[in-house]
Amino acid sequence: MGIDQFRYDGRRALVVGGASGMGFATAQLLSELGAEVVIMDVLPSANTDATVILMDLRDRASIDAALATCGGPIDALFMCAGVADGSPGIERALFLGQRHLVERAIELGMVPRGSAIGVISSVAGLGWERALPELTPYLDTQSFESGSDWISKHPDKATYSWAKQAFLAYTARQAYPFAKLGIRINAILPGPTDTPLARANAETWLGFAADYREDLGVPAASAEDQAYPLVFLCSGAARHVNGISFVVDAGYVSSGLTGSWDAPFIKSMMGLE
Numbered sequence: 705m706g707i708d709q710f711r712y713d714g715r716r717a718l719v720v721g722g723a724s725g726m727g728f729a730t731a732q733l734l735s736e737l738g739a740e741v742v743i744m745d746v747l748p749s750a751n752t753d754a755t756v757i758l759m760d761l762r763d764r765a766s767i768d769a770a771l772a773t774c775g776g777p778i779d780a781l782f783m784c785a786g787v788a789d790g791s792p793g794i795e796r797a798l799f800l801g802q803r804h805l806v807e808r809a810i811e812l813g814m815v816p817r818g819s820a821i822g823v824i825s826s827v828a829g830l831g832w833e834r835a836l837p838e839l840t841p842y843l844d845t846q847s848f849e850s851g852s853d854w855i856s857k858h859p860d861k862a863t864y865s866w867a868k869q870a871f872l873a874y875t876a877r878q879a880y881p882f883a884k885l886g887i888r889i890n891a892i893l894p895g896p897t898d899t900p901l902a903r904a905n906a907e908t909w910l911g912f913a914a915d916y917r918e919d920l921g922v923p924a925a926s927a928e929d930q931a932y933p934l935v936f937l938c939s940g941a942a943r944h945v946n947g948i949s950f951v952v953d954a955g956y957v958s959s960g961l962t963g964s965w966d967a968p969f970i971k972s973m974m975g976l977e
């Protein structure tokens with residue numbers, strides 16, 4: 705046994721979307737655990753322990769330039785960027801740009817065997833299994849551009865929940881091909897989490913499951929509450945965990961699913977009703 709498996713000493717971590725919220729907390733935790741940290745974000749970061757590279761996930765050239773600046777190795781790659789419904793280019797910020805970054809970094813040999821990728825999806829992505837027949841043609845698009853073309857032909861899919869479902873389906877689907885390269889990929893599905901993005905969309909985001917939390921006497925998650933499991937999933941301690949969707953929501957989804965808490969729409973989100 706080795707408690708050092710939870711640490712990141714000697715590892716280099718890239719946190720995409722690390723300037724704010726969960727990505728910011730993830731970058732801080734990684735530094736505390738011994739990692740050398742690089743942040744990529746469209747906004748500057750107040751993190752003074754990390755190297756910060758400005759990059760816009762909606763722009764392929766910007767991603768490629770940021771990767772060239774970053775260089776390798778990337779031993780742990782955290783995909784934490786996010787925007788809300790209505791944000792222009794949402795499909796690129798939430799999925800296509802992040803997918804391109806992952807695949808380009810691997811293609812360039814920057815992600816060595818033994819590395820891991822941690823994705824932040826959302827409980828809004830629940831039910832991706834049921835949507836898989838519809839998601840597959842989108843996932844089959846081979847590039848940033850062909851994915852964008854697909855969305856321009858299916859404009860109703862330029863949504864938050866579609867992008868979150870796509871990233872969960874991608875995580876599951878890439879478990880095997882990435883494992884062949886010695887790379888793991890896992891995703892967390894946060895429930896409501898107190899971040900600047902959630903506060904800007906407070907009624908829908910922080911209002912979700914508020915009755916459940918009030919009944920339990922617990923607040924919405926903090927950014928740190930999400931960073932801990934995400935950082936664990938990319939640590940050596942999770943070396944046999946691959947391709948999973950890990951819900952971090954104080955038990956709301958499980959309780960709604962089983963009926964121990966009255967939230968029947970959870971069953972319908974998952975296609976079980």
Ligand SMILES: NC(=O)c1ccc[n+]([C@@H]2O[C@H](COP(=O)([O-])OP(=O)(O)OC[C@H]3O[C@@H](n4cnc5c(N)ncnc54)[C@H](O)[C@@H]3O)[C@@H](O)[C@H]2O)c1
Nearest residue numbers: 721723724725726746760761785786826896897899901902
């Ligand atoms: N906060 C919640 O309640 C909640 C719940 C479920 C899932 N999520 C997801 O968690 C992730 C983190 O969100 P957060 O709540 O910490 O929000 P946040 O706004 O605090 O952090 C998101 C970061 O992504 C960056 N970003 C946005 N667009 C970008 C782009 N085009 N290129 C590069 N960087 C970009 C932002 O600048 C910001 O630093 C997101 O994927 C979000 O969808 C949030």
